[in-house]
Amino acid sequence: MAFKIGLLGLGTVGTGTAQILLDPSGRNPLVEELEIYRVGVRNPEKTRPVQLPPGAVTSDLESIVTDPDVDIVVEVIGGLEPARSLILKAISHGKHVVTANKAVIARFGDEIYDAANEAGVYVLLEAAVGGGIPVIQPLKQALGVNRIRSVIGIVNGTTNYILTRMQTEGADFADVLAEAQKLGYAEADPTADVDGFDAADKIAILASLAFGGRIKLEDVYREGISQVSAADIAYADKLGFVIKLLAIANREMLQDDPTDRLRLRVHPTLVPRTHPLASISGVYNAILVEGDPIGQVMFFGPGAGAGPTASAVVSDILNIAAVLKSAGGHRSTGVSPVAAEENSPSPITNYPLPITNLHPLLTCTHQHYCKIAPIEELTTRFYARFLTKDRPGVIGKLGTSFGNHGVSIESIVQTGFQGEFAEIVVVTHDVREGDFHQALDEIRTLDSVDSIPSLLRVL
Numbered sequence: 126m127a128f129k130i131g132l133l134g135l136g137t138v139g140t141g142t143a144q145i146l147l148d149p150s151g152r153n154p155l156v157e158e159l160e161i162y163r164v165g166v167r168n169p170e171k172t173r174p175v176q177l178p179p180g181a182v183t184s185d186l187e188s189i190v191t192d193p194d195v196d197i198v199v200e201v202i203g204g205l206e207p208a209r210s211l212i213l214k215a216i217s218h219g220k221h222v223v224t225a226n227k228a229v230i231a232r233f234g235d236e237i238y239d240a241a242n243e244a245g246v247y248v249l250l251e252a253a254v255g256g257g258i259p260v261i262q263p264l265k266q267a268l269g270v271n272r273i274r275s276v277i278g279i280v281n282g283t284t285n286y287i288l289t290r291m292q293t294e295g296a297d298f299a300d301v302l303a304e305a306q307k308l309g310y311a312e313a314d315p316t317a318d319v320d321g322f323d324a325a326d327k328i329a330i331l332a333s334l335a336f337g338g339r340i341k342l343e344d345v346y347r348e349g350i351s352q353v354s355a356a357d358i359a360y361a362d363k364l365g366f367v368i369k370l371l372a373i374a375n376r377e378m379l380q381d382d383p384t385d386r387l388r389l390r391v392h393p394t395l396v397p398r399t400h401p402l403a404s405i406s407g408v409y410n411a412i413l414v415e416g417d418p419i420g421q422v423m424f425f426g427p428g429a430g431a432g433p434t435a436s437a438v439v440s441d442i443l444n445i446a447a448v449l450k451s452a453g454g455h456r457s458t459g460v461s462p463v464a465a466e467e468n469s470p471s472p473i474t475n476y477p478l479p480i481t482n483l484h485p486l487l488t489c490t491h492q493h494y495c496k497i498a499p500i501e502e503l504t505t506r507f508y509a510r511f512l513t514k515d516r517p518g519v520i521g522k523l524g525t526s527f528g529n530h531g532v533s534i535e536s537i538v539q540t541g542f543q544g545e546f547a548e549i550v551v552v553t554h555d556v557r558e559g560d561f562h563q564a565l566d567e568i569r570t571l572d573s574v575d576s577i578p579s580l581l582r583v584l
């Protein structure tokens with residue numbers, strides 16, 4: 126019994142996926158039963174590094190998702206449209222779907238999972254978060270009995286690659302980004318990586334699984350890495366930190382907050398050098414999950430790139446094939462309900478059967494939306510860099526303004542000069558974000574303060 130795959134996209138991830146499927150030797154024997162049946166691309170004339178069955182490649186992707194012979198559609202074209210419509214069409218034609226597309230799931234996951242549950246098909250997305258790292262399946266299965274307290278991750282390979290190279294070699298931001306693009310790590314529009322959108326999509330997906338509710342993407346607070354300068358990387362290093370783009374989801378059950386809200390945020394963060402996430406470098410990702418009773422568990426591995434991401438894609442295909450296989454026949458010889466409904470002139474008589482009882486550990490069934498606390502209510506430490514006039518008493522004035530708003534300072538140092546201005550770096554103790562910003566508003570009015578070029582949170 127072969128499972129016919131309709132592969133949408135033959136770029137970085139699609140090519141890696143085809144390479145595994147075309148070379149099953151030494152892998153799980155079920156891989157031999159997965160057949161690349163059709164492949165959809167934008168430009169079928171392009172020379173490809175994989176040899177595909179004759180006539181398999183087409184630019185008519187709709188014909189793949191509606192093809193009655195296709196069992197599993199693999200969406201690795203990326204972007205929002207036509208990805209969303211193709212996934213929905215595949216579902217309505219009874220196809221199971223595997224996708225690496227976090228952007229589409231973070232925005233349209235509710236619509237897609239409602240449709241999939243109704244149609245009795247699976248939509249799996251292991252590749253969408255952490256590339257090759259198994260993290261989606263463990264959250265759904267192996268960690269499912271835990272009450273999750275927090276998920277903290279380095280979930281974007283491109284930005285971690287950029288920050289690592291800036292830190293270790295003093296490399297230039299634009300040069301390293303171009304390299305990450307060449308290596309196939311970056312999104313088609315790399316601002317999705319640099320400005321934190323990709324990490325926000327990923328933490329929304331992880332939080333939804335960890336905390337068992339849907340997440341509205343606009344509730345995720347987001348900052349990218351473009352404001353991180355070489356100077357901040359150097360000062361952070363002197364203070365015993367490395368700067369990482371972290372994606373954080375945690376549940377804070379405060380005594381005076383009975384609503385049990387989540388805090389969701391993506392921003393560059395000073396991570397103490399002794400923290401397990403501090404040593405994650407290059408394109409590697411890591412996701413630190415804390416729950417009860419397990420305590421801490423960390424998932425680590427390559428977060429982007431053809432081979433690792435394809436490993437996750439094919440593991441999802443394998444999971445679906447295994448479930449279909451253990452359920453016995455997965456095709457019907459009757460007339461397809463879709464063909465009947467569409468009054469098809471040539472009724473389809475061999476089509477994928479919907480599954481009446483979807484495996485509860487492979488599906489996503491939650492319906493309610495999680496409550497999210499606003500960023501102003503976050504309590505965190507801050508790092509701030511100030512440019513001030515070189516006058517006596519400036520540090521005292523900064524201290525007074527912070528004190529006026531209940532901000533307690535852990536360290537304050539004058540680090541040097543930038544032209545005519547003195548540079549002062551402050552690290553605070555834990556402070557309510559809203560109070561910290563009020564203090565900064567007051568500081569900005571001080572005659573001796575020129576500007577505040579950097580403001581970063583500290584883990």
Ligand SMILES: NC(=O)C1=CN([C@@H]2O[C@H](COP(=O)(O)OP(=O)(O)OC[C@H]3O[C@@H](n4cnc5c(N)ncnc54)[C@H](OP(=O)(O)O)[C@@H]3O)[C@@H](O)[C@H]2O)C=CC1
Pocket residue numbers: 133134135136137138139165166167168169171184186200201202203204206207225226227228252253256309310311312313428429430431434
């Ligand atoms: N790259 C990575 O490391 C990772 C990527 N992902 C996700 O995987 C997905 C794919 O990424 P990646 O492989 O890097 O992307 P690429 O840009 O390398 O490949 C995209 C592929 O899809 C095809 N395609 C794109 N748009 C259309 C369209 N409108 N109609 C037909 N074909 C289309 C392209 O065709 P053609 O070849 O003819 O141009 C190409 O084959 C994205 O959702 C991405 O976020 C997830 C984890 C890691």
Ligand SMILES: N[C@@H](CC=O)C(=O)O
Pocket residue numbers: 253254255256280281282283284310311312318323428429430
């Ligand atoms: N652009 C993404 C690719 C994987 O999801 C990244 O850099 O992490």
Ligand code: NA
Pocket residue numbers: 251252253254255256257258259260261437
């Ligand atoms: Na993954």
